[in-house]
Amino acid sequence: MSAARARSRSADIDRSIHLVRDVVDHEIVDAHQLPCGSVDDVELELDPPHGLRPVALLIGPGAWQRRLPSWLAAFARWLAGSAETRVPWSEIAYVGERVALRRTAEELGLGSIDRRLGRWIARIPGG
């Protein structure tokens, strides 16, 4: 899906973004369309005349563990750690079927585990 199409389609139907429906739990892609996580949580800020304003996307086990019952969160922390990356709202290029970012995953500190493991896998023939 090209950036231009996703933008024009969402513009045709609805100009506003519904935070829970269109952002939370959607896949995130970077400037090269590489998947780099899901929107695990959104950071909001109180902005008195307008109510709440989103300021950042929160991505990673630390962010989604807050949404789990405590016993399950403890297990998940043991399994996946609790790393969490914060991406400022201004880094969002557009919200379509996916949330697309303006810069690359590497620049935003996303997908670092994949890159680290990838260097190991690259040593295997065919990897």
Next chain:
Amino acid sequence: MLELFLGVLTAMGGFVEIGELTFAINAGSKFGYGLLWVAGVGTIGIIVYGEMAGRVAAVRGQPVFNLIRERVGFDAGLVTLMAAVAVNVLTCAAEIGAIALVWQLFVDWPYRAWVAVAFVFLVLAVWVLPFQWIERVFGLGGLLLVVFLVIAVMEAPDLGEVGAAFMPHVPALESTQEYLLYAYYTVALLSSIMLPYEVYFYSSGAVEDRWKPTDVRRNRLIVVLGFVLGSLLCVALIIVGSQFFGPRHVEPQLPGVVATSAAAHFGVAGLLIAIGGMFFAFAGAAIETALSAAYGIAQFFGWPWGRFRPPREASRFTIAWLAVFALATAVILTGVDPVSVVEYSIVFSVVILPLTYLPLLLVAGDRRVMGEYANGPIARALGWLYMGIVTVAALAAIPLLILTHGGQG
């Protein structure tokens, strides 16, 4: 055109796996044509949801587990993911056990040695082959199972009787226990035809093959033709069970026993074709279940995934499918009876079907996201009808498993 033709044939050849083979043959052996209608009902069901999964993947570029998380939320989605991964590991284990049993027919090495060889073979196949080759080699190889279609015809079933048996009915049986067993087989056969991994794999495959909205018609043809032809194999297995094994009072549990029907008609050549077809079908299913589990995890958490990326660029996805193969192999190496692993994988599969299908139905029917490609009246009506059917089957599955002592009556 060639793409379409190959798509249909691979869908057909990839239709049967160990659970379906076992339940179809035994359904025929125990109840004659009494369960043929279930094959019909199941086939329409997998067509309805396979078509939706392919269409959503083509139009939105999104596979099933993206949708599950978006639509049912993180908590319920995570539960579905864990259940789906568990069922995929179990199904993969059943297929690996079945591959080892098939190879053991040729060379009498210890069963566990063959299990280890199967593990290495499957890992190498996925590592080395491009995605389209994986689909084609195992899908087309599975077409050798057409030998059972030929046997079914040669067994000269009464075609009027076969046709009539496609009307949903419950045959007259002798005892309550028999009726319970019939109900258990109904649920298990339905589940084996509508296994959830088929939908995960098909939709992820559509994304791997980079389908576009213009592929919607191709998707429909592949699903309808491929699955109808595939279900002919399932129908053939029920007929062979009924005509060949029923009168001999054999309830075949092992793939090798099923293959004796081919040997009886075509001698050694028949035996080799039947066993070859089984090998490709089981290996294809083992690969599809392992990849499906990895697809699900990667899509849920937003990791880069897919065999179109080299392993180093989708490293967590790669480790996930390797881990599923390893775990499935470990399950089988414990020495657990592969036949009971097949039973459990089939019964637990149906339990997660409603959770898999509901998000798909909601997204495929949503005009806001699907536009002109949203479900029409037929897809909507059938979708909800089957949602009801699989929900009833999901609720009944575990009680029936217990009441029939795992299908033993």
